[in-house]
Amino acid sequence: MVRLFCQTKMNALAATNRNFKLASRLLGLDSKLEKSLLIPFREIKVECTLPKDDGTLVSYVGFRIQHDNARGPMKGGIRYHPEVDPDEVNALAQLMTWKTAVANIPYGGAKGGIGCNPGELSISELERLTRVFTQKIHDLIGIHTDVPAPDMGTDPQTMAWILDEYSKFHGYSPAVVTGKPIDLGGSLGRDAATGRGVLFATEALLNDQGKSIAGQRFVIQGFGNVGSWAAQLIHEAGGKVVAVSDVSGAIKDKNGIDIPSLIKHVKEHKGVKGFSGANAIEGSSILVEDCDILIPAALGGVINRENAKDIKAKYIIEAANHPTDPEADEILSKKGVIILPDIFANSGGVTVSYFEWVQNIQGFMWDEEKVNAELKKYIQQGFKDVKEMCKTHNCDLRMGAFTLGLNRVARATVLRGWEA
Ligand SMILES: NC(=O)C1=CN([C@@H]2O[C@H](COP(=O)(O)OP(=O)(O)OC[C@H]3O[C@@H](n4cnc5c(N)ncnc54)[C@H](O)[C@@H]3O)[C@@H](O)[C@H]2O)C=CC1
Ligand SMILES: O=C(O)CCC(=O)C(=O)O
Numbered sequence: 001m002v003r004l005f006c007q008t009k010m011n012a013l014a015a016t017n018r019n020f021k022l023a024s025r026l027l028g029l030d031s032k033l034e035k036s037l038l039i040p041f042r043e044i045k046v047e048c049t050l051p052k053d054d055g056t057l058v059s060y061v062g063f064r065i066q067h068d069n070a071r072g073p074m075k076g077g078i079r080y081h082p083e084v085d086p087d088e089v090n091a092l093a094q095l096m097t098w099k100t101a102v103a104n105i106p107y108g109g110a111k112g113g114i115g116c117n118p119g120e121l122s123i124s125e126l127e128r129l130t131r132v133f134t135q136k137i138h139d140l141i142g143i144h145t146d147v148p149a150p151d152m153g154t155d156p157q158t159m160a161w162i163l164d165e166y167s168k169f170h171g172y173s174p175a176v177v178t179g180k181p182i183d184l185g186g187s188l189g190r191d192a193a194t195g196r197g198v199l200f201a202t203e204a205l206l207n208d209q210g211k212s213i214a215g216q217r218f219v220i221q222g223f224g225n226v227g228s229w230a231a232q233l234i235h236e237a238g239g240k241v242v243a244v245s246d247v248s249g250a251i252k253d254k255n256g257i258d259i260p261s262l263i264k265h266v267k268e269h270k271g272v273k274g275f276s277g278a279n280a281i282e283g284s285s286i287l288v289e290d291c292d293i294l295i296p297a298a299l300g301g302v303i304n305r306e307n308a309k310d311i312k313a314k315y316i317i318e319a320a321n322h323p324t325d326p327e328a329d330e331i332l333s334k335k336g337v338i339i340l341p342d343i344f345a346n347s348g349g350v351t352v353s354y355f356e357w358v359q360n361i362q363g364f365m366w367d368e369e370k371v372n373a374e375l376k377k378y379i380q381q382g383f384k385d386v387k388e389m390c391k392t393h394n395c396d397l398r399m400g401a402f403t404l405g406l407n408r409v410a411r412a413t414v415l416r417g418w419e420a
Contacts (some may be wrong), residue, residue: 008306010325012091015301018326020094023402026393029410033180036418037409040093041074041108042066045086046136048114050129053122062133064112065093066146070412073144074098074110075350077151077179078158080126084113088300092151092321096350098405099343100227102382107352108409110146112137118153127161134165141166143175143361145153149353150179152224152298156191157289160184164412175360178353187356189371190349195229197348198295198319199237200376204383205340214238217256219291219313223272226319226346229264230295235259239293252281252289265291287311296323303328311337318342333396341398343405344386351378 017038024034046065063086066074076096079089089111114133118126136271141148149161159177165186166176174185189196199213206212216239220227222245231241239287240256248271251257257278263300265275273280286292287307288348296302300322303311308328316332316339320322324332324339332339352375359365366374389407390400 008304009201009301010304011087012300012322013087013094015322015326016091016094019398019402020098020406023399023406026399026403027407027410028397029406033410033413033418035043037068037406037413038094040065040067040090041069042140042329043086044098044103044112044137044140046133048129048132048136050121050125050132053125060114060116060129062112062114062136062150063089063138064140064146065089065110066140067093067111068097068409069108069145070409071101071289072110073142074146075149075353076109076111077149077349078154078162079111079113079151080116080118080153080158081113082115082117083299084115084217089113091224091300094203095321095343097409098402099347100350102343102386102401103347103351103354103378104245104382104385104408105351105378106334107350107354110148111151111371125191126158127375130158130161131165134162137138138166138169141176141356142170147175147353147357148177150225150348155179155225156181156186159186175357178356179349180356185360186353186354187359187371188366188368189375190352190356191225192229192233192406193352193371193375194226194319194346194349195231195233196372197351197375197379198226198230198297198317198345199233200313200348200379201340201345201383202234202293202317203237204380205317205338206389208383208408212238216240216293217242217291217351218293218295219243219286219289220295220319221302222296222320223262223266224297226349227295227297228266230297230319231259232263241284242291243281243289244272244278245283246272250283250286251275251283252277254290296320299323301325303332305331308332311335313337315340318345321346329396329398339396339398341401342344344382344397344401347382348375348379351375
């Protein structure tokens with residue numbers, strides 16, 4: 001197995017390919033088809049020169065990996081983070097292909113990113129960098145080819161800049177990105193959608209186990225778009241969020257953190273650090289804190305062979321992409337921990353992105369009630385479909401989701417005549 005950066009964390013692409021191969025074996029896919037599904041459709045790597053506010057020039061590397069388009073336009077977020085590298089973006093693009101298929105929305109998969117630290121750039125530097133990146137990729141994305149969206153370190157404002165820059169070349173095209181500000185054709189409910197999807201997915205799993213959200217103790221790693229919305233909605237549903245972390249630090253209160261007050265604090269102080277309503281703890285201990293349900297909502301590979309044995313949660317809901325290494329999967333499975341995999345658990349974001357794209361193409365805006373009700377239907381159906389695959393292949397939820405996604409993409413690929 002290939003490992004980079006540290007001994008404990010597996011390379012993201014090696015981990016994703018391993019899950020792909022296991023699922024492909026369960027489905028008995030033909031080896032030529034397997035190879036065609038694994039190799040990305042197109043890999044784009046561009047140099048982006050940023051004129052900084054002080055007049056100096058800095059070079060960044062940007063990526064857009066377009067993994068597969070058998071089921072429709074490629075779809076996936078754009079990440080700004082110092083650890084963005086081609087293997088990670090490749091893995092994330094591949095995961096998008098299986099995720100859109102699990103959600104049963106008419107898309108393929110892609111992902112992009114720039115290896116930068118957005119926290120160290122001013123707003124005008126972020127705008128210039130986003131525009132330069134868009135200039136480099138504008139002829140390879142499009143409403144019916146590849147539709148970006150926000151991911152870690154990017155937000156609706158980033159999408160507005162991409163939309164504006166793209167429109168200079170192709171005419172006004174709101175449907176070229178999703179996760180836009182509402183004033184530019186964004187969908188009501190998209191901002192909360194990944195967190196809301198995490199709530200619906202958790203409810204589906206707990207219902208299946210004869211349980212409910214109320215009274216369960218949650219720990220959440222990451223308090224950005226996904227983590228903070230998940231925390232808020234879980235809090236409203238009667239769940240007790242007992243510990244939270246972000247890049248600034250970690251906090252804990254076994255009686256349950258007052259999430260609305262924490263959200264206010266984070267808006268003012270840019271992080272959970274210093275929140276007076278809970279005790280500070282070591283960020284490194286967050287994943288092994290005592291709880292019923294652990295929600296990683298930050299980086300990949302955080303649950304690995306080093307810490308898996310110490311995890312106390314009975315359930316892990318993967319709000320982040322690929323937070324769990326296959327080695328940790330094995331350890332956790334032996335401990336009886338149930339994992340709701342990323343390609344299902346965090347599919348609420350891309351599902352509402354699909355609703356946004358549909359609204360843009362139709363030129364007709366839905367109300368938020370409709371968006372949330374449709375999202376619930378998709379997540380509940382997705383859970384049923386994943387469980388069905390678990391039954392058919394006698395496998396866990398991750399392999400249930402992978403076999404579901406792979407099977408749908410393989411069928412579309414064959415129907416389109418891939419051997420011609
Ligand atoms: N935004 C979306 O719609 C979707 C996001 N995701 C995934 O969810 C995860 C989070 O994404 P967003 O919330 O959008 O990003 P974000 O940029 O809004 O928030 C990221 C959060 O992670 C925290 N963080 C970063 N490094 C950390 C560390 N070492 N320890 C603890 N916390 C750390 C940051 O402080 C921040 O609170 C990512 O894995 C992303 O790929 C998945 C599906 C959709
Ligand atoms: O909303 C989208 O199109 C993609 C979101 C995303 O990047 C993800 O699900 O990981």
